[in-house]
Amino acid sequence: MMLEVRGLGAGYGDIVAVRDFSFSVEAGKVLALLGANGAGKSSTLMALMGIVQQKAGEILLDGSDISMLAADQRIKLGMAIVPEGRRIFPDLTVQENLVVGGHVSEAATLAAGTAQAYEYFPRLKERTGQKAGSLSGGEQQMLALGRALVSAPRLLLVDELSLGLMPRIIDECYEVLAKLRSEGLAIVLVEQNTEHALAVADEVSVLEAGNSVWFGTAKEAAKDSAITAAYLGTA
Amino acid sequence: MLYLELFIQGIVQGSIYGLIALGLTLVYGLLRILHVAHAALFTLGGYIGVIVTNFTGSFALAMFVAMIVVGVIGMAVYKFAYEPILHRPPYIALIASIALFIASEEIYRIVFGPFGLSYINPPLQGQIEIFSGFRLKHGEILVMVIAVVMLSALAWLSANTRTGVAWRATVTDPEMAAAFGIKIQNVRYLNFFIASALAAVAGVLVALLNNLVEPTMGSVPSYKALAIIVLGGLGSIRGTLVAALALGVIEAYGTIYLGKILDRDALAFAFLIIVLMVRPQGLLGEK
Numbered sequence: 001m002m003l004e005v006r007g008l009g010a011g012y013g014d015i016v017a018v019r020d021f022s023f024s025v026e027a028g029k030v031l032a033l034l035g036a037n038g039a040g041k042s043s044t045l046m047a048l049m050g051i052v053q054q055k056a057g058e059i060l061l062d063g064s065d066i067s068m069l070a071a072d073q074r075i076k077l078g079m080a081i082v083p084e085g086r087r088i089f090p091d092l093t094v095q096e097n098l099v100v101g102g103h104v105s106e107a108a109t110l111a112a113g114t115a116q117a118y119e120y121f122p123r124l125k126e127r128t129g130q131k132a133g134s135l136s137g138g139e140q141q142m143l144a145l146g147r148a149l150v151s152a153p154r155l156l157l158v159d160e161l162s163l164g165l166m167p168r169i170i171d172e173c174y175e176v177l178a179k180l181r182s183e184g185l186a187i188v189l190v191e192q193n194t195e196h197a198l199a200v201a202d203e204v205s206v207l208e209a210g211n212s213v214w215f216g217t218a219k220e221a222a223k224d225s226a227i228t229a230a231y232l233g234t235a
Numbered sequence: 236m237l238y239l240e241l242f243i244q245g246i247v248q249g250s251i252y253g254l255i256a257l258g259l260t261l262v263y264g265l266l267r268i269l270h271v272a273h274a275a276l277f278t279l280g281g282y283i284g285v286i287v288t289n290f291t292g293s294f295a296l297a298m299f300v301a302m303i304v305v306g307v308i309g310m311a312v313y314k315f316a317y318e319p320i321l322h323r324p325p326y327i328a329l330i331a332s333i334a335l336f337i338a339s340e341e342i343y344r345i346v347f348g349p350f351g352l353s354y355i356n357p358p359l360q361g362q363i364e365i366f367s368g369f370r371l372k373h374g375e376i377l378v379m380v381i382a383v384v385m386l387s388a389l390a391w392l393s394a395n396t397r398t399g400v401a402w403r404a405t406v407t408d409p410e411m412a413a414a415f416g417i418k419i420q421n422v423r424y425l426n427f428f429i430a431s432a433l434a435a436v437a438g439v440l441v442a443l444l445n446n447l448v449e450p451t452m453g454s455v456p457s458y459k460a461l462a463i464i465v466l467g468g469l470g471s472i473r474g475t476l477v478a479a480l481a482l483g484v485i486e487a488y489g490t491i492y493l494g495k496i497l498d499r500d501a502l503a504f505a506f507l508i509i510v511l512m513v514r515p516q517g518l519l520g521e522k
């Protein structure tokens with residue numbers, strides 16, 4: 001198992017955002033984390049990166065606990081995040097955003113990773129020297145994905161990939177996700193858009209108010225309309 | 236020709252303001268702290284410059300030592316004065332900073348004496364005739380050269396090195412920067428080192444131009460630099476430099492033409508008030 005999370009608790013100061021959450025993903029698989037707004041999905045991903053405070057549990061990467069490691073170590077071990085709201089660095093150029101993505105990488109990895117990102121998203125290549133803040137929403141999402149890929153991760157955490165994007169762009173981003181999965185990346189995917197998530201996911205975990213309330217395969221989730229209706233707000 | 240002379244004098248003074256105020260902008264940009272104690276480091280730079288020059292006879296060495304020592308002390312100021320109160324509202328850090336600044340003046344008085352120090356053999360006193368009847372001291376030319384060289388070097392580094400890019404990323408979104416493995420702590424240390432080293436350079440140069448460093452040397456710069464960074468648009472590096480040069484020039488003219496009505500040091504605030512009435516966001520500030 002590439003990533004195994006056991007009894008994760010996470011939060012902000014006294015605020016508990018996630019409680020006793022367990023899940024796992026293996027190479028070449030996609031786990032979708034679903035749940036309403038405020039359920040604790042983003043907090044979970046940020047806790048996996050070591051940014052939001054972990055309060056309990058274990059995060060096992062290839063079997064060893066990385067709970068105590070800082071973000072740079074986790075990236076070196078193969079993790080990377082595509083955060084909610086893209087959060088590209090608007091004052092930096094496209095190229096510089098990618099350089100940040102490879103901040104902890106060797107120069108060779110950085111060069112190869114940047115080339116790789118441009119290969120996935122040729123539109124970024126045309127805009128290397130442009131300020132990232134001047135990109136369209138779709139291009140910014142591509143940049144956020146590209147930035148995460150520069151360090152050549154094995155485990156990708158993706159938060160709200162489709163939010164606020166045009167359907168054509170969403171498809172383009174999901175095609176890249178599918179390609180990444182077929183190359184053997186493990187992906188944890190947070191989505192509000194259940195339909196998209198279920199189409200690409202292998203397994204699904206549903207969070208509600210910081211608690212895990214349902215777990216199963218994507219097929220089961222798609223069939224079980226009670227799940228989607230009750231927890232995801234769609235019928 | 237008087238116009239041109241005043242202009243050049245203003246640029247010299249403005250370069251000094253720029254070296255001092257840039258550090259404030261760097262600290263404000265990263266931590267949203269108004270780092271009043273920055274001016275104490277400026278004064279310390281002056282002391283180190285004079286003392287090391289007098290001991291070794293080398294002004295260049297003095298400059299180098301001042302930059303390193305003051306840079307490290309700036310890092311210590313961050314570590315011990317600001318870091319423990321970063322999660323508090325910004326005015327707490329401001330109060331701490333003012334306290335530190337006042338304390339520093341007294342410390343300098345005790346350690347270096349109340350009357351100030353001078354260069355025994357002031358270096359760079361030769362003059363060059365820029366045009367007929369107008370001369371600049373080597374020291375004044377050095378001020379402009381150093382300002383241009385240092386600021387260009389910094390601009391180049393911030394645009395062309397991974398550390399520079401990481402620093403700029405951290406300024407815009409520290410949490411995301413951290414999520415990509417940038418050590419925020421190190422960025423802050425580096426930021427304070429550079430800011431403080433620039434203040435030290437300015438201190439050494441002012442001590443040279445006045446051939447005097449005294450405990451209160453930082454008191455006027457402390458508030459004038461605040462006016463400059465507000466004038467430039469808080470957090471804007473380019474704005475800070477424009478405002479610094481503009482203020483230097485305005486003061487140069489103002490002393491001649493308004494000297495009877497308005498004190499030189501009051502001009503900064505008159506200028507500040509006028510600009511903020513027209514552009515509340517400052518000269519190059521956003522929004």
Ligand SMILES: Nc1ncnc2c1ncn2[C@@H]1O[C@H](COP(=O)(O)OP(=O)(O)O)[C@@H](O)[C@H]1O
Pocket residue numbers: 012015016017035036037038039040041042043044
């Ligand atoms: N920076 C923060 N400080 C305090 N509480 C936060 C912060 N970010 C999120 N929360 C709280 O944590 C809980 C989970 O939020 P989040 O992880 O963003 O949910 P989701 O991504 O599922 O919408 C919410 O109650 C939210 O209010």
Ligand SMILES: [Mg+2]
Pocket residue numbers: 038041042043084
């Ligand atoms: Mg979220």
